[in-house]
Amino acid sequence: MDDRDSLDRSSAEAARSIPLSGTNTGYYSNEGASESDRAQQAPPHVSGNETSGVDAVVRSDIGINTLLIRLKQSVASAREFSAFLKKRSTLEEEHAQGMKKLCKSSHESSRRPDNRQGGYAQQYNEVIGIHDRLADNGVQFALSLHQMHEDLHDQSANIERGRKQWKQTGLSAEKRVQDSEALMEKAKAKYDSLAEDYDRARTGDKQSGRVFGLKGPKSAAQHEEDLNRKMQAADSDYASKVQIAQSQRQELVATQRPQAVRAILDLIHECDSGLTLQLQKFAMFNEKLLLSNGLCVSPLNGHTNERSHRSLRDVVFQIDNMQDLNGYIASFATKAGQRPAEIKYQPHPSTGPTQQPPQTYPRSPTDPANQPNPPEGFLHNNHTTNAQVSGSSQEQHPSPGYMPSQNDSEQHYQGSPRQQSFPRNGGIVPNEQPSHTQLSSPLYSQPPLSGPAPNSDLTHPDLPPLRPVFGMSLDDLLKRDGSAIPLVVYQCLQAVDLFGLDVEGIYRLSGSAMHVSKLRAIFDNDSSHVDFRNPEVFYHDVNSVAGLLKQFFRDLPDPLLTHEHFQDFIEAAHIEDDVTRRDSLHAIVNSLPDPNYATLRALTLRRRPTLMGTGHNIADAGWQVRVIETILHNTYQIFDDD
Secondary structure: OHHHHHHHHHHHHHHHHOOOOOOOOOOOOOOOOOHHHHHHHOOOOOOHHHHHHHHHHHHOOOHHHHHHHHHHHHHHHHHHHHHHHHHHHHHHHHHHHHHHHHHHHHHHHHOOOOOOOOHHHHHHHHHHHHHHHHHHHHHHHHHHHHHHHHHHHHHHHHHHHHHHHHHHHHHHHHHHHHHHHHHHHHHHHHHHHHHHHHHHHHHOOOOOOOEEEOOEEEOHHHHHHHHHHHHHHHHHHHHHHHHHHHHHHHHHHHHHHHHHHHHHHHHHHHHHHHHHHHHHHHHHHHHHHHHHHHHHHOOOHHHOOOHHHOOHHHHHHOOOHHHHHHHHHHOOHHHOOOOOOOOOOOOOHHHOOOOOOOOOOOOOOOOHHHOOOOOOOOOOHHHEEEEEOOOOOEEEEEOOOOOOOOOHHHHOOOOOHHHHOOOEOOEOOOOOOOOHHHHOOHHHOOOOOOOOOOOHHHHOOOOOOOOOOOOOOHHHHHHHHOOOOOHHHHHHHHHHHHHOOOOOOOOOOOOOHHHHHHHHHHHHHHHHHOOOOOHHHHOOOHHHHHHHHHHHHHOOOOOOOOOOOHHHHHHHHOOOOHHHHHHHHHHHHHOOOHHHHHHHHHHHHOOOOOOOOOOOOHHHHHHHHHHHHHHHHOHHHHOOOO
């Protein structure tokens, strides 16, 4: 009992010998630190009672385990905030990149001719530029958050490794002391039991006269001597166990536990400080992002005079709708031309009381201005153009792209077939005129062409290419001629509708190469003066017209279905389901440029010559045929009734 009391007293004295946290050598040791540093490190809100309570816990047997649990919580919090930073960085990155893509596509769309130009386009592009700078700020913010995530993740991983190391070291020391004390308690229990037996044998408390042992019965003296010997052995074993437990307890309290406590506390402070630092940086970066975005949207007053630093509100308020509208209309002043002739009623000379002899004109086989005027009824007065002729007379020609309406048929001149025809291109126009049902096809819904009929000079194969058509892109032809369907396609399809529907193999059989070459020269010279309603213009060779149309599509720099969408068409052709394949092709067709869409619609309504171009992989030929067949079989589902 005295040895046990001495062990407890030595443990208490060792614990009192460890300095408290208020000193410079305790668990919160600040040796070498200045007074200001210690003042900053010491929490001002901790009272003396709380400090003593903290010291009591960390010096006890549960100190290391308690600090390990707290360190684990700090690491978990750091990892949680690190995951938050990673997710927030991903969201900001996706948002910024999406905004940059939107700005790029909007900037490209704003330059298309079907959008408003002028002052609106300039201000709109500046608005897009402001959003692009906002996207740049978002990208920078996302990069900062990602870097914070990596730093905090690395720090928490290092602290977790330190926690595991000190957990093994500190708890192992505690376990050794507990095991030695358990052995000491066991030795003490054995010693106490033998001492009690010896005391009963010595004082005469005998339960029986003789004691039986392994070698036979023992006398009382022998039994007492045997118990004394065993008690002395147990006493020496118990004393040695006490010394071992005392030394291990002393080492634990004096060295091992303080080292583990200080190391774990340092890890806790490091983890908490790193987490707090990243939180402070997060707040600072958020403020920086909002401030940068605010300066992009509304710069400071000192920078508003510079165009590159105007606010979003100032940019939007600079849009002048009336000025843009007037500027757009004024840009077409050179295309307005002269006013049409005054519409008036002119009775035929044969219906009057006296007939006036017809006015004669000098004729020249090459001058279209000297050709006689056709009868007034043949030329629809609401679709005529004025051309200056020699003297004061005016010659009127029908527009090549004109489609007569139902009301127009009542205004035709009701003379003889001979009177209804007149010489053009130095020849005789056939008396048979196309019916209205043929000319009112949806294909000819484009604005009517204007210009005089072709004369004999246009048939010369060496005409200079003043307004080339072949080899030009559809976008360039649209910008130059103002027609979504190229004029050569319009005229060729018109000729095929009027004169080639009964011809076998219209697109399969080749025409005259010389005729195709001459017609190509005519269109490259000035396509606005060509009218294929007169078969003499194309030498009554409708196969050459079909060959000319195929040649036009072969010479396109970019095929009608475009190189850009070629692979999309092939992938859609691989779809086995008819409805899904049709819908996929419908979506791709709708994404074609406007002139390509309009021309494809016209060709599809009249069946195609060449649509997807040449030079692609021969293995895709079958899929190209499937694309065309699907478009042809679903014409009225793919193309709107426009």
